[in-house]
Amino acid sequence: MGCRSCELACALAHSAAEDLASLVASDERPGHSISVEACGKQAVPVHCNHCEDAPCVLACPTGAMHREKPDGPVTLDTAKCIGCSMCVQACPFGVLTVRRGGRGVLKCDLCIERLAKGLEPACVAACPTKALVFCEEEEVVKTKRRQAAERLVSAQERGETETDNGE
Amino acid sequence: MTEHQKSADKASREMLKCAASENIEVAWDRYEAMQPQCGFGSLGICCRNCSMGPCRIDPFGDGPQAGICGATADTIAARNLIRMVAAGASAHSDHGRDIAHTLKLVTDGKTGDYTVKDEKKLREVAARYGLEPEGKDTKQVATELAEVVLKEFGKQEGTLLSARVYAPPARVERWERAGVMPRSIDREIVEVMHRTHIGVDVDYRNLMKHAMRTSLSDGWGGSLVATEFSDILFQGPTPIRFSANLGVLEKDQVNLIVHGHEPTLSDIIVSVSQEEALVQMARDKGAEGINLAGMCCTGNEILMRHGIATAGNFLQQELAVITGVVDAMVVDVQCIMPALSPLCDCFHTKLLTTSPKCKMEGVTHIEFHEDKAVATAREIIKTAIDNFPNRTKKTHVPKQKEDAVGGFTTENVFHILGGKYRSTYRPLNNAIIEGRLRGAAGVVGCNNPKVQHDYGHIEMIKELIKNDIPVVTTGCNAIAAAKAGLLRPEAAFEYGGEGIQEICRTVGLPPVLHVGSCVDNSRILTILSAMVAEGGLGDDISDLPVAGAAPEWMSEKAVSIGMYFVASGVYTVIATPLPVLGSAKLAAYLTDGMEADIGGKWAFEEDPIEAAHMMIRHIDAKRKALKLKPMMYEQAFKPES
Numbered sequence: 001m002g003c004r005s006c007e008l009a010c011a012l013a014h015s016a017a018e019d020l021a022s023l024v025a026s027d028e029r030p031g032h033s034i035s036v037e038a039c040g041k042q043a044v045p046v047h048c049n050h051c052e053d054a055p056c057v058l059a060c061p062t063g064a065m066h067r068e069k070p071d072g073p074v075t076l077d078t079a080k081c082i083g084c085s086m087c088v089q090a091c092p093f094g095v096l097t098v099r100r101g102g103r104g105v106l107k108c109d110l111c112i113e114r115l116a117k118g119l120e121p122a123c124v125a126a127c128p129t130k131a132l133v134f135c136e137e138e139e140v141v142k143t144k145r146r147q148a149a150e151r152l153v154s155a156q157e158r159g160e161t162e163t164d165n166g167e
Numbered sequence: 168m169t170e171h172q173k174s175a176d177k178a179s180r181e182m183l184k185c186a187a188s189e190n191i192e193v194a195w196d197r198y199e200a201m202q203p204q205c206g207f208g209s210l211g212i213c214c215r216n217c218s219m220g221p222c223r224i225d226p227f228g229d230g231p232q233a234g235i236c237g238a239t240a241d242t243i244a245a246r247n248l249i250r251m252v253a254a255g256a257s258a259h260s261d262h263g264r265d266i267a268h269t270l271k272l273v274t275d276g277k278t279g280d281y282t283v284k285d286e287k288k289l290r291e292v293a294a295r296y297g298l299e300p301e302g303k304d305t306k307q308v309a310t311e312l313a314e315v316v317l318k319e320f321g322k323q324e325g326t327l328l329s330a331r332v333y334a335p336p337a338r339v340e341r342w343e344r345a346g347v348m349p350r351s352i353d354r355e356i357v358e359v360m361h362r363t364h365i366g367v368d369v370d371y372r373n374l375m376k377h378a379m380r381t382s383l384s385d386g387w388g389g390s391l392v393a394t395e396f397s398d399i400l401f402q403g404p405t406p407i408r409f410s411a412n413l414g415v416l417e418k419d420q421v422n423l424i425v426h427g428h429e430p431t432l433s434d435i436i437v438s439v440s441q442e443e444a445l446v447q448m449a450r451d452k453g454a455e456g457i458n459l460a461g462m463c464c465t466g467n468e469i470l471m472r473h474g475i476a477t478a479g480n481f482l483q484q485e486l487a488v489i490t491g492v493v494d495a496m497v498v499d500v501q502c503i504m505p506a507l508s509p510l511c512d513c514f515h516t517k518l519l520t521t522s523p524k525c526k527m528e529g530v531t532h533i534e535f536h537e538d539k540a541v542a543t544a545r546e547i548i549k550t551a552i553d554n555f556p557n558r559t560k561k562t563h564v565p566k567q568k569e570d571a572v573g574g575f576t577t578e579n580v581f582h583i584l585g586g587k588y589r590s591t592y593r594p595l596n597n598a599i600i601e602g603r604l605r606g607a608a609g610v611v612g613c614n615n616p617k618v619q620h621d622y623g624h625i626e627m628i629k630e631l632i633k634n635d636i637p638v639v640t641t642g643c644n645a646i647a648a649a650k651a652g653l654l655r656p657e658a659a660f661e662y663g664g665e666g667i668q669e670i671c672r673t674v675g676l677p678p679v680l681h682v683g684s685c686v687d688n689s690r691i692l693t694i695l696s697a698m699v700a701e702g703g704l705g706d707d708i709s710d711l712p713v714a715g716a717a718p719e720w721m722s723e724k725a726v727s728i729g730m731y732f733v734a735s736g737v738y739t740v741i742a743t744p745l746p747v748l749g750s751a752k753l754a755a756y757l758t759d760g761m762e763a764d765i766g767g768k769w770a771f772e773e774d775p776i777e778a779a780h781m782m783i784r785h786i787d788a789k790r791k792a793l794k795l796k797p798m799m800y801e802q803a804f805k806p807e808s
Contacts, residue, residue: 001206037203043203
């Protein structure tokens with residue numbers, strides 16, 4: 001919907017402030033790692049994809065950009081970040097940004113602290129229309145396959161020979 | 168977006184290029200930066216009316232379907248819409264109040280700077296209000312009229328006099344039957360705010376009923392008062408030539424732009440601007456003279472009455488400053504971009520606010536009061552003159568300026584149609600009945616960076632006159648038409664159908680008639696009443712083969728105007744939809760169901776040619792219902808019957 005609640009929620013979740021009012025009143029400008037872009041009349045949230053073969057990790061000279069676990073998110077060790085911005089240049093999605101007024105870059109951490117508490121990432125929780133959904137790849141793919149199967153069956157029942165899947 | 172895509176106007180394109188090369192931000196840039204705009208707002212389903220919120224309805228049906236108080240999308244969208252009507256009506260009615268109040272100051276002897284310039288109009292209006300002006304002197308008539316009209320703003324009993332006496336009886340009866348007869352001007356606004364407070368009105372139809380009533384208190388009330396009293400104080404306009412577009416700014420003269428809305432300010436500046444002492448002062452500073460130019464509706468007021476050039480419409484206000492030759496821009500109220508303040512800091516241009524209702528931080532405020540009008544006007548002009556030597560070398564004034572004709576009113580169209588001996592609307596009605604003219608249309612309204620600047624205005628007008636439909640225009644649309652050459656009488660022969668060419672040739676009218684500022688949309692209402700009164704085209708405004716449109720609207724005033732035209736029985740098409748699409752029921756009521764209740768409805772269509780075709784189909788349907796003769800000449804657009 002282009003409401004950008006995800007951007008606000010991301011900023012708030014990664015700030016020292018307790019709530020939006022205190023954040024706005026303070027000097028802190030945490031920035032947001034998810035951004036909603038306009039594409040014609042569509043609003044599209046663009047966020048870090050925690051790429052398997054992450055260009056930002058390859059580009060980082062100090063190892064600040066890394067993965068804790070092989071199947072975990074790509075996170076930034078701010079102590080090691082030298083603010084060279086190579087990762088910003090390497091990222092094909094443009095979701096790495098230089099921090100305003102502070103050292104280094106802003107990197108989506110998949111809200112690992114929230115996840116550890118059993119909460120969804122802040123952007124997902126904030127989305128009023130569930131445009132952003134946090135789920136396991138297997139779940140989603142399984143659901144889509146099941147829906148495809150249902151379409152195939154109902155098409156056959158209607159006596160048609162062609163399906164939407166173009167078989 | 169390229170300059171070409173942003174504006175259809177060559178002068179504006181040129182200035183947009185200038186702005187871009189100098190890295191100067193204008194409205195179009197801020198529009199792009201604002202993307203994507205919030206869908207909840209656009210759909211009208213965000214509510215901030217109480218502190219349990221803010222609330223949003225999920226338009227996809229998964230999330231909340233009601234606010235915390237229980238209000239559904241229908242209620243929320245309807246409440247938001249009626250508040251827009253109230254805001255627009257307030258702007259117009261407050262303007263009307265100021266003008267009526269000025270007349271009272273004249274009759275009380277509190278201002279020597281204003282007088283009754285149009286006695287004929289004074290007596291006509293007084294007669295309408297039932298004041299029996301025969302035998303009374305001007306001062307007495309004016310005193311009585313001012314008193315009666317000012318009471319209309321706040322009275323607590325009865326219904327609005329002007330709505331009763333100016334509208335066709337059948338329309339008044341319809342309003343009374345529908346329960347939307349306006350009572351008094353300020354009261355309707357207060358009731359809007361009451362009804363939209365948390366826990367009051369819920370039913371979207373009930374809210375729309377009051378929305379109609381509120382808008383009628385504007386169109387047939389506040390706006391009408393503004394028009395009539397401006398004519399009384401400053402003279403009813405007569406057809407007049409003027410120039411339009413940024414090219415009217417003069418490199419070698421002191422340029423003063425008057426921007427905003429109320430002629431109580433702009434008209435005085437006009438009368439003072441050519442005083443010998445001031446012109447001499449300008450020459451002493453190295454200028455050849457003083458060049459006055461208008462923008463937006465105050466520009467329309469002074470072009471209608473004095474032929475003062477108009478520099479441009481709403482979206483051009485920043486572009487004018489960027490030329491670098493505007494020595495002062497004096498503003499009062501409405502449609503004044505706050506962006507002008509930081510923009511003028513980048514140029515030598517002095518921005519001057521004049522109304523206590525419109526102030527900007529850090530901007531010089533020369534407050535304008537009716538009892539010191541002339542003195543204040545001189546001070547304003549002196550400020551512009553003193554600033555002339557401060558221009559930098561880098562100026563850029565586009566060459567474009569177009570000739571145009573304006574100054575049409577309900578009364579003088581009478582005279583022109585009937586000739587010297589008998590003022591009448593008969594020739595217009597006959598032309599429509601006989602099929603020389605298909606009908607008539609009003610194309611009005613603002614600019615909006617959501618659509619290409621001036622494109623919708625111009626293309627729609629061309630399509631309508633091509634199909635033998637004369638157009639009346641006001642506000643920023645009128646300025647767009649002027650810039651595009653559509654207000655010249657010759658436009659009939661360049662763009663018009665055969666029928667319209669014949670009429671224009673015979674009567675000597677242009678095919679597109681500029682009837683004034685946005686409050687002068689009330690002139691369109693009274694023209695429609697005159698057509699009904701003349702006869703042969705039905706008994707009510709809703710019978711007439713007419714339609715209205717606002718192809719580039721943006722302001723809340725436009726919402727009020729659209730609503731009062733619809734409530735008066737006129738099919739009205741706008742481009743950007745009203746922010747109601749989050750409520751399917753409300754959208755359906757406004758674009759369909761409403762017609763059964765009041766005889767008019769809205770339509771939303773972004774393409775100006777398609778919108779023109781929708782208006783034509785509607786006009787054809789009204790012709791059919793009236794059993795009028797088929798069109799005399801071959802029509803360009805022939806919908807399948």
